[in-house]
Amino acid sequence: MIEMGSSERKLKLGCIVIPLGILIAFSIIWSRFQWIPAGYVGVIYNASGGLQDKVYTPRRVFVNWFQTLYVYPTRLQAAIYSSTPQWGEVSASDGIQITTSDQATTTFDVAVYYRIRKENVFTAFKSFGAIPIEDVQSQHIRRAVREAANAVGTQYDVFQLLGDKRQEASERINERLVANLGRKGVTIERTMLMTATSQADITQKITTRVNSLTQLTISRLLSQIAEVSRQSGVVRAQSDVKARTLTASQTKDKSLQLMELELQEEAIDAWNGKLPRIQSKPGQTIVLGADALSSLQGGK
Numbered sequence: 001m002i003e004m005g006s007s008e009r010k011l012k013l014g015c016i017v018i019p020l021g022i023l024i025a026f027s028i029i030w031s032r033f034q035w036i037p038a039g040y041v042g043v044i045y046n047a048s049g050g051l052q053d054k055v056y057t058p059r060r061v062f063v064n065w066f067q068t069l070y071v072y073p074t075r076l077q078a079a080i081y082s083s084t085p086q087w088g089e090v091s092a093s094d095g096i097q098i099t100t101s102d103q104a105t106t107t108f109d110v111a112v113y114y115r116i117r118k119e120n121v122f123t124a125f126k127s128f129g130a131i132p133i134e135d136v137q138s139q140h141i142r143r144a145v146r147e148a149a150n151a152v153g154t155q156y157d158v159f160q161l162l163g164d165k166r167q168e169a170s171e172r173i174n175e176r177l178v179a180n181l182g183r184k185g186v187t188i189e190r191t192m193l194m195t196a197t198s199q200a201d202i203t204q205k206i207t208t209r210v211n212s213l214t215q216l217t218i219s220r221l222l223s224q225i226a227e228v229s230r231q232s233g234v235v236r237a238q239s240d241v242k243a244r245t246l247t248a249s250q251t252k253d254k255s256l257q258l259m260e261l262e263l264q265e266e267a268i269d270a271w272n273g274k275l276p277r278i279q280s281k282p283g284q285t286i287v288l289g290a291d292a293l294s295s296l297q298g299g300k
Contacts, residue, residue, distance in 0.1 A: 033060045039075030041118050044068070045130050055121050072116040072124060072133055076189060079137045081145065082109040083197045095197060096146050098153035098161065106158055109194040110145055112177065115187050124185030141186065148176035149193075166193050 035058075036042040042056040047066045056069075063069045083095035095107040116124050116133075128136045152172045156165050174191035181188055 032063055032065070034063050034069050035060055036069070036071055040071045040073055041121055042069050042071040043121055043125060045070060045125075051122070051125060053122075055118055068130065070125065070130065070132065072121050074115055074118055076113055076115050077137070079112040079114060079141055079145075080109070081112075081142055082194075083107050084109070094142075096142075096149050098149045100153050100156055100158045100161060102157040104158040106161065107197040108149070108161075109196075110149065111192045111194060112141060112145055113189040113191075114141065114181070115189065116185055117187055120185035120187065122185075123183075127184035136186075140184075141181065144177060144180050145173070145191070148173045148180065151176060161193065162196055169193060 036056055038058045040058060042061065043054070044052045044056070044061070044063060045068045046052060047068075061069060081094045081096050096110045097105055097107050099105045124136075128140055152169050153161065155172075156169055160166075161169055170191055170193045173193070174188060177188040177191055
């Protein structure tokens with residue numbers, strides 16, 4: 001009876017231990033499965049054998065104790081380096097400082113859109129090593145962005161980067177990143193210079209520039225006003241000369257007419273009302289002798 005009781009206890013213990021062991025083993029094995037999410041691909045790095053030559057698409061993958069799964073985004077990712085902690089890649093000011101041609105250093109928020117294509121996964125792993133993509137983004141890509149931004153920034157002054165040249169500068173930075181990171185397996189789609197953090201010296205530069213532009217605009221307006229006044233004076237002088245010339249000409253003509261009228265008036269006053277005894281016709285020649293002249297004098 002004692003032996004039968006012992007066998008029953010062993011049987012009962014076995015019925016408990018075996019399922020429990022299976023459950024524990026299953027839990028351990030299940031815990032070694034890792035998911036590759038949609039929009040990502042993965043590679044497995046073995047501590048003893050190195051990187052496996054297989055790229056895993058989105059699925060559940062078994063990874064043993066001596067292996068590490070690294071995933072890379074094939075879908076578009078946004079790396080944002082911002083001075084505002086809640087927007088940047090780290091919980092601190094992470095903006096990109098850019099030194100411009102006028103020796104002004106300004107912190108810009110920069111957004112970089114990138115992806116790692118499936119065919120470039122091994123290149124990316126060899127370039128950055130066995131580190132997560134989050135570290136690649138916060139360290140390597142950020143350093144490349146800082147170098148490209150400062151190389152391009154020296155071609156502009158701070159007012160151009162804050163104004164109409166920002167888009168052009170963003171495109172040039174993007175071209176450099178495409179070239180520099182492309183050979184490392186990272187595909188850069190777009191780069192944008194965004195908000196700039198205002199510094200005290202930059203604010204002073206902006207104020208000085210605005211005041212200078214205002215004074216320049218005022219000077220130009222005063223110059224235009226002076227030119228208009230000069231032209232108006234010239235036109236006025238020319239008009240006055242013409243007016244004086246016309247007045248003098250009219251006065252001269254009037255004086256000659258007046259003199260002619262005065263002569264005619266004198267002739268009328270001197271006429272005695274009698275016509276001459278001898279009147280010539282047009283084109284007729286009259287010859288007077290001495291007798292005729294004596295007769296005329298006597299008639300007078």
